[in-house]
Amino acid sequence: MFSPVLILLSSFLCHVVIAGRTCPKPEEIPFSIVSPLKTYYEPGEQIVYTCKPGYVARGMMRRFTCPLTGMWPINTMKCTPRVCPFAGILENGAV
Numbered sequence: 001m002f003s004p005v006l007i008l009l010s011s012f013l014c015h016v017v018i019a020g021r022t023c024p025k026p027e028e029i030p031f032s033i034v035s036p037l038k039t040y041y042e043p044g045e046q047i048v049y050t051c052k053p054g055y056v057a058r059g060m061m062r063r064f065t066c067p068l069t070g071m072w073p074i075n076t077m078k079c080t081p082r083v084c085p086f087a088g089i090l091e092n093g094a095v
Helices: 004-019
Strands: 032-035 045-052 053-060 063-065 078-081
Touching: 045 053
Parallel strands: none
Antiparallel strands: 032 045, 045 063, 053 078
């Protein structure tokens, strides 16, 4: 027969192994903002990347969920400068 202390200890260790896999602070992408920004995330928590003003997102995914493995998926998003169209010829002015 197993001692109650041994059963309790093994139960606790199993819980730590399963629940202990948190995701770290996500990768920084130049000219982007992560929301919410924390030092770690529990499995199932989501983050969203948005580009700062003047930049647009390139890449497939902007929203990520912390998986049970505790490792964020590979992020291919990039924030690139927004390209504005030609404003036209200035009337009554010079450049």
